[in-house]
Amino acid sequence: MTGELHTEGYYGRPIVRPPVWKQEIAWYLFTGGLAGGSSALGLAARATGNRPLARSTTLIAAAAVTASPALLIKDLGRPERFMNMLRVVKPTSPMNVGTWILTAAGTAAGTAAACEVADVLPRVRALAQGVAGLLGPALATYTAVLVSDTAVPVWHEARRELPFVFASGAAASAGAAAVILTPGASAGPARRMMLAGAAGELASTTVMERRLGDLGEPYHSGKAGMLARVAKGATAAGAALGAVAGRRPLLGRMAAGLVLGGAVAERFSVFRAGFQSAEDPRYVVMSQRDGG
Amino acid sequence: MRHPARAGVAGGDLVSAQPRVATEAWPETYGDEAKPRMGFFTDTSVCIGCKACEVACKEWNQVPEDGLLFTGDSYDNTGRLGADTWRHVAFIEQDRPLRVGGEDGDGEPFRWLMSSDVCKHCTHSACLDVCPTGAIIRTELGTVVVQEDICNGCGYCVPACPFGVLDKREIEDDGRVWKCTLCYDRTREGMTPACAQACPTESIQYGPLDELRERAAARLGKVVEDGFAGARLYGEDPDDGVGGFGAFFLLLDEPEVYGLPPNPVDTTRDLPEMWRAAAVAAGALALGTVACLLGGRR
Incomplete structure (x- = not known):
């Protein structure tokens, strides 16, 4: 009852409170990455004169960036007060900083897509595409800072690795989505981005789990563990299939579907791991008693 | 830095x-309106587990019912701090000798630990830092308060708090986050918070933080002298991970025994x-x- 490490805590109750965020936030971790990666890919495609790819990625980015605020607002306890996030500029709050990034990137991506579809105002489109493309990588990675800046051990102690998990996941998602929606002849860069992103995702999650040590247990147990296995399996299978599929449209798109599914599962795995980590007081005690 | x-x-x-x-801008941002930092010293060595603090808090702050549960965990049917629980009395049963008058008591070794938990009103408050709307503020008394007319229920402060204090109120479609205000409506008028007012043993003491720290150091000396080897102050150190608590404690055992983090940090x-x-x-x-x-x- 009075042993050395009191990992049981107080009647086994959580020390840190698990998040109150619902599934919408896990979906947003995915759509934000997809939007950010697609915007970056769109700008690069435009700059190198790959018009079909520029068009598809611009539309994907707009769709993902439209879904994002909808998901975020739905999760608020007081959705009508969404605008309260824009009443201040607050560098200590990653969510506040992120809301500004999303607002700017979303406006730009939406404008670029509207001009693209209507085929008007080429200069406005170019400017909007530039802004969206430059903000894209920030949009894809700030969410890692957001979840790391909590007292949840599995998130906070992975603060150096999570941005890379999210950045590579964004590359994999954006590449895969573009492979599905771009004519094969123009989809080469998207294929490469998908493969590189998938490889990065597998590598960075492996590094993250290894560095977390015992604190990374949630990635091997329960729902988060199951999702992590699905993510790794789908991503690896998609990457392997994509590598051999080349330009073959059906196989290529099947591979892309697997990579997209893997990226979704990866974000849900990180999301769920946070709950499991906070629910067990053992992790809080371990992270703080080992000098972590 | x-x-x-x-x-x-x-x-x-x-x-x-x-x-x-x-x-760290406080108290400069308040200029002439800044007042000495006020807080709680909760001396758990004299807590008798009467829960008068819980009741007084609920009554004064009109906090909704938090569930009529039987937990089976000693006399604690409150559970933990939350949106509708701003004071929580913990009950721990230990097979250690009860100390009476500086000596171990007779009979089978058994003692109670009782402690009234509350928001720590940290010097470096993670909840205040991460709040994206600016709903969470530091008052002129150095306490941390959620403005209910600003909070949009994003829930970021909930996992950011190293003590799991803040919580979203789900009843009546409220959706906002609530926690102890250190009775801001009372303290700003120079009154004592409801819990401290109601405490019959002065286990909960309210006052200027400097004074409380001095009093706590003296009290710890006495408690240790009386043979409570595990006694310690928790959260009085301005150099800890949250810069010290505005509401700190004298505990008789390790913090985690009470469900408190051993080394909390402002993330x-x-x-x-x-x-x-x-x-x-x-x-x-x-x-x-x-x-x-x-x-x-x-």
């Missing part, structure tokens, strides 16, 4: 200087490191994207 060695990295000065501004302390990692990852994503466009033609 807890990472001076890394401050030289590009942009590091700017980024690392900012996170501390919000919480925002590590924010510069996080943004740097994100900046590197974002840069890699941008460069990687360009490389995919330039590399090869298939």
Whole structure:
């Protein structure tokens, strides 16, 4: 009852409170990455004169960036007060900083897509595409800072690795989505981005789990563990299939579907791991008693 | 500025200087209106587990019912702090000798630990730092308060708090976050918070933080002298991970026995490191994207 490490805590109750965020936030971790990666890919495609790819990625980015605020607002306890996030500029709050990034990137991506579809105002489109493309990588990675800046051990102690998990996941998602929606002849860069992103995702999650040590247990147990296995399996299978599929449209798109599914599962795995980590007081005690 | 060695990295000065501004600006931001920092000293060695603090808090602050549960965990049917529980009395049963008058009592070794938990009103408050709307503020008394007319229920402060104090109120479609205000409506008028007023043993003491710290140090000396080997102050050290608590404790055992984190930190302390990692990852994503466009033609 009075042993050395009191990992049981107080009647086994959580020390840190698990998040109150619902599934919408896990979906947003995915759509934000997809939007950010697609915007970056769109700008690069435009700059190198790959018009079909520029068009598809611009539309994907707009769709993902439209879904994002909808998901975020739905999760608020007081959705009508969404605008309260824009009443201040607050560098200590990653969510506040992120809301500004999303607002700017979303406006730009939406404008670029509207001009693209209507085929008007080429200069406005170019400017909007530039802004969206430059903000894209920030949009894809700030969410890692957001979840790391909590007292949840599995998130906070992975603060150096999570941005890379999210950045590579964004590359994999954006590449895969573009492979599905771009004519094969123009989809080469998207294929490469998908493969590189998938490889990065597998590598960075492996590094993250290894560095977390015992604190990374949630990635091997329960729902988060199951999702992590699905993510790794789908991503690896998609990457392997994509590598051999080349330009073959059906196989290529099947591979892309697997990579997209893997990226979704990866974000849900990180999301769920946070709950499991906070629910067990053992992790809080371990992270703080080992000098972590 | 807890990472001076890394401050030289590009942009590091700017980024690392900012996170501390919000919480360390007090009391300067209040100018002439600033008052001495007020807080709680909860001396658990004289807590008798009567829960008068819980009742007084609920009554004064009109906090809704938090569930009529039978937990089976000793006399604690409150559970833990939450949106509708701003004081929580913990009951711990231990097979250690009860000490009476400086001596171990007769009979089978058994003792109670009772402790009235509350929001810590940290010097460096993670909840205040991460709040995206500015709903969470530091008052002129140095206490931390959620403004219910600003909070939009984003829930970020909930997992950010190292003590799990803040919680979203789900009843009646409220959706906002609630916690102890240190009875801001009373304290701003110079009155004592309801819980401290109601406490029959002065286990909960309210006053200027400096005074409370002195009183607590003296009390700890006495308790240790009486043979409570495990006694310690928790949260009185301004150099701990949250810069010391505005509401600190005298405990008779390890913090985790009471369900408290042994070494809490304001996670925002590590924010510069996080943004740097994100900046590197974002840069890699941008460069990687360009490389995919330039590399090869298939």
